[in-house]
Amino acid sequence: MGIGQREDLVHAFQRVRARSLEIAAPLSPEDCLAQSMPDASPIKWHLAHTTWFFETFILEPNEDGFAPFHPAFRVLFNSYYNGVGAKHPRPHRGLLSRPSLDEVRAYRADVDRRMAALLGGPKGIEVAALVELGLQHEQQHQELMLTDLKHLLAQNPLYPAYTPQAMASGTQPAAADWIAFEGGLAEIGYKGSGFCFDNELPRHRTYVAPFALASRLVTNGEYLAFIDAGGYRDPSLWLAEGWDRVCAGEITRPLYWVEGDDGRWQEFTLHGLQALDPARPVTHISLYEADAYARWRGARLPTEAEWEFAARRAALAGGALHPEAASGEGLQQMFGACWQWTASSYAPYPGYAPAPGAIGEYNGKFMVNQYVLRGSSCATPEGHARASYRNFFPSGARWQFTGIRLAR
């Protein structure tokens, strides 16, 4: 790492760390405490946990005379690293009224100060890779801050907006085209000299049969036609597990759709409750719904290999609080609108090896009963998306900005 790279890293560190606080800025301490379900975490917890990551994995082994900011934080803000020791139980994160939000901000400031000192000193070079990992980790949590917050606000009958704003209706996009790909023996996985997560490696050969992808994501208007046609009442369209959830009343429409007293659909967004825009992509749907919709259309979901094969020349985009309608030509909305469910379960690539030690718990131990989502969403931080990126969630998860890309 030359001086230039070191400065880049310091700037990246400052920029990413500042962004987390920006996300929290419009929120009250109460907004930052509440936890709406075990899968979601409070904003305050995200702010503390991302700091804990730097303190635990970088400062502790590298800082001279290291002393923790607060000895209890090692347990309180450990997410799932068994190698680090005990963890505070995840469903109870919303009960931690102490430390206060102000104390967590002080924790961030303290760690940032010590990290700046470390990065400027002789060990700055050694820790660069881990710092990069910590920043990517924090960016992942930035997206979760927004989706967890959205889930919390949606539970409130007042439907409060994160940032109040009237949303303009998008222009209705043209019918989706099928873009054909020849496939063949291909390589997938990360290639390059930048950062990637361990689950994107090793790059390896795979055979991809000829396939086609829809040129854009499925819209709200198209999904509404599926609902109106009885899509949620026809078991022949559904995976058995999904149908069980439909019958149990757990899945009846996209997560944040609200039927008004006048029968018109509205959608809860981070800008508050809005009239449902038929032009924008449908979002906050489970794998079950994505799969049922595809079956109704006589199509299917892509595999992750197909998606990555197709994405190599797609344009990066994004950076809003709700997915925009498609516009333009060719393969659109691969990035920046909604994460796209694939038919691929989350599994190790041939030859995959996690890092040694607690940091190796990052990805590998979750490789069962989860499905890969590809692309990125409107809430994904800038610079965090790439064609080889593998996001993953259980098949029933709906609180992320998930959407549908058809394949055949």
Place this chain on the structure above:
Amino acid sequence: MGIGQREDLVHAFQRVRARSLEIAAPLSPEDCLAQSMPDASPIKWHLAHTTWFFETFILEPNEDGFAPFHPAFRVLFNSYYNGVGAKHPRPHRGLLSRPSLDEVRAYRADVDRRMAALLGGPKGIEVAALVELGLQHEQQHQELMLTDLKHLLAQNPLYPAYTPQAMASGTQPAAADWIAFEGGLAEIGYKGSGFCFDNELPRHRTYVAPFALASRLVTNGEYLAFIDAGGYRDPSLWLAEGWDRVCAGEITRPLYWVEGDDGRWQEFTLHGLQALDPARPVTHISLYEADAYARWRGARLPTEAEWEFAARRAALAGGALHPEAASGEGLQQMFGACWQWTASSYAPYPGYAPAPGAIGEYNGKFMVNQYVLRGSSCATPEGHARASYRNFFPSGARWQFTGIRLAR
């Protein structure tokens, strides 16, 4: 209601309403939001709900040109009154980051202002009885604010104190005496011209066989002897339901007892974690534990009729944040230390009739599968205790300041 009475009521209104804010004063907005279990409510919710009571039952039918402070609050802060309409689900009260604590304070101020106008006007006389009920209701919630808060803070591994303070050890009281009562055909239930709840009426005759009560509550030291003697391991001491909970690991010691690394017992209090004081009364125990302890001692729990029979001449006391050790002679600690489990299920007195309308949902509909507790606790507001008072909780409830009075 003459002028003097009206002024008394206005003063009482101001004093009780101010007290709720005093309880919340040392707390942050975060402390006031979190909900540690479905049975407990956030402080902010208590502040709003007690205000909702005045707005809904007094202002709405009596104020000229009534308009609600916020139309959604009718649902958000309704606890259980079906007659008023829909209710926000109880287990989700901790998710209401909005309205903020400041908005709830504004709600209180607004209702207080309007109530003052009403009380000073021509309808002041008509509503006096309802205002009295609303104040008594608010006092009940003041005790719950402290017990719900204690439960919340106890979930936090930092064991934060509500008001930090070192607690002095009490002087070890003398062995309890048995105070004998002749019993006979007696009357129980409220008698007098002051306020009482409908469940204390009608005063009625009952036959009480001769009995004796212990002169004071069971102490921590005495209860520790029960634990050390294997009380939690001997099924012959327990009601079957209680033993099931012991076997399931749900009941292993009083709720807030913590065993230190050195094997010494500590107790979590509103003043923080403290060394267990053997002189103070044992508290935060279920009916199952009270009953098992009594059986171990060859005694039993009193009935509510026995308790009331004995209490007619007992001294009122109280007003701390943790029960004090007994001192003095004769029948002690009937009031002001711990609520005392009785063997009586909560049932209507002969001829009981609830008030008409939604206000009638106050007591009667809970008269099944709950047990009566008598006396009052250190957290009971001044002026809220009397010999005929009937508190009630399910047999497994432990987060109130409950204790054990033996009978035989």
Place this chain on the structure above:
Amino acid sequence: MGIGQREDLVHAFQRVRARSLEIAAPLSPEDCLAQSMPDASPIKWHLAHTTWFFETFILEPNEDGFAPFHPAFRVLFNSYYNGVGAKHPRPHRGLLSRPSLDEVRAYRADVDRRMAALLGGPKGIEVAALVELGLQHEQQHQELMLTDLKHLLAQNPLYPAYTPQAMASGTQPAAADWIAFEGGLAEIGYKGSGFCFDNELPRHRTYVAPFALASRLVTNGEYLAFIDAGGYRDPSLWLAEGWDRVCAGEITRPLYWVEGDDGRWQEFTLHGLQALDPARPVTHISLYEADAYARWRGARLPTEAEWEFAARRAALAGGALHPEAASGEGLQQMFGACWQWTASSYAPYPGYAPAPGAIGEYNGKFMVNQYVLRGSSCATPEGHARASYRNFFPSGARWQFTGIRLAR
């Protein structure tokens, strides 16, 4: 015990033991194995457990050279006696395909043979009281065999009859009268030289205010009027716990009522599915329903003291497989139709003391969160009913032959 008494006991033993086998006679081994819910037990288990009672509590301590019929049965067929040791988990009783029904019959025959020898020998006198308890215990299980079986058969879409038979409609009884009682200082509890359970003792004084009881039980026709009037949709009629169950869809009509495709009500009985007879008493209802119905009628449920006060001169009756319609004059159906919910929780009488040892687990440890039912039902064995008898079940239990006697 003279020779005559000994012979009586031997005959009673033979008669009661034979009756259990008679109840099982029309059933297949499959019918005798299945368990439809944790609260119910298989017929085979009842046959074995009642035998285990004699083997464990009488033969084991009294038989020379005692050896168990099968060493594993001590655990397999222990119901809830912690003093005896381990128990097979109650919800898994229906998994015991071995021992077979034939083996259990052999177990019964072996114990009966050994009991006969014991009763005819020198220890016959000593064990007489325990034998009497064992027979009363077996009679309780005989009623449970019928109610547990009914619950099982009701789960089967074929609605199989235990004993197929067309049920004649009863004659519509006259409107119920109110029979007034003066009350006063009275004694309740068992008095006499026959058998009673420990929970009926000691006989003791209690004060009973003047009251009135309905002359007969509430009929199906009367209960139907409650349903048709929206009784299950009006929260003001219900205890809060009951209303929660109504809202959860758990309670919507009496347990075995079935609405036919033509909208007519049918009732599943041990004689199969039958047209609902408006003349017969409503049965298989919870305390919540009994209480709500009474409130709808402007009445209430009796206390157990009132019931016993009134029952002292009531006629014993019973012995069918479904409750009969009322006929005659005065206080009817106190016995032999339906167990009658009271407003009294199941609690020890003043001075109550259970027997020492495991046999003392019979009654006392269940004295919490259960309600007393008085009288007897059509399924109660002959000779098992008396005015002081205290049956008890949780407030939500509906699979017994429970009914409603109004009071005011």
Place this chain on the structure above:
Amino acid sequence: MGIGQREDLVHAFQRVRARSLEIAAPLSPEDCLAQSMPDASPIKWHLAHTTWFFETFILEPNEDGFAPFHPAFRVLFNSYYNGVGAKHPRPHRGLLSRPSLDEVRAYRADVDRRMAALLGGPKGIEVAALVELGLQHEQQHQELMLTDLKHLLAQNPLYPAYTPQAMASGTQPAAADWIAFEGGLAEIGYKGSGFCFDNELPRHRTYVAPFALASRLVTNGEYLAFIDAGGYRDPSLWLAEGWDRVCAGEITRPLYWVEGDDGRWQEFTLHGLQALDPARPVTHISLYEADAYARWRGARLPTEAEWEFAARRAALAGGALHPEAASGEGLQQMFGACWQWTASSYAPYPGYAPAPGAIGEYNGKFMVNQYVLRGSSCATPEGHARASYRNFFPSGARWQFTGIRLAR
């Protein structure tokens, strides 16, 4: 279908149908009724459901003047075919004491008679493919009959044997070799003119990187070393979901291992409780355990493509009630000992299309959150195994004869 083929089919029909009754022959009606968990079904239900399959899918559309054996059986014995209509709830199959086992045998005889008539008549040719499917379906249930029965008997503290027999210890096999495969662009999926399930199609190209398989399955002795080395206490070896189950106490050793009072391991088998044989393959383990064991050995589980690639020349074997020890050279135990967990989630092959109508619910709708197992087990019926066969179960399932084949 010529005459010869028709006779073959008739013979196959008779042989397979007879085999189901043979499996049930040693069992009592009680053994055939009980259901030990929702995932398992009673033997009687298997006997009826396999018959229902022929009646519903073959007789109903093809038999002249079709009338069902019993109209209620359409619902009672439908497993999961939404296209056929309502289903009796799966967890309640063990409550169907009626119809009796004898009636189900009569149902089988009746359908067999009508099937024989149909097969011998003019429609025999048309239905041949469906009959073949029905027989394969019945063979799948034959394996389930044995595994469901084993699970039931294992719940019984008497540990009854299905067929009592002392099991000889196997000869300790030599250390496993690594058999290397070059891989490359290969085809997998069924190829041939015999029967296969729709999920084995279409045969398609896939790229397989070079790999090696262990020459035999992991033995009990080897697995015991993993336990003794603390395998169940080291989170670094486990998938996160698996570790959660370990921590919850749900997974602590292979399902049917029992630790004797002397500390020696025993294993419950269909021949009763036996000393654990270190030479036989470990069986009844979850995917989590298979995966953790592989990680401990520095290996991994094979993908289904690797397994099929290697299996093309493997010998078929099997037909016992417990897996045998390995013997011989080269790649052993691919078939006939234990189903082998793979790392592949159960997903459609490229171009997969289920059959139209209710019969199409056979496979496709289960393609989520399940993992593929390859090979066959000791309980797989003769003639039911092939290299392309795809068995599938959730990752936590342990009641099948599952085992571990290592890969690297």
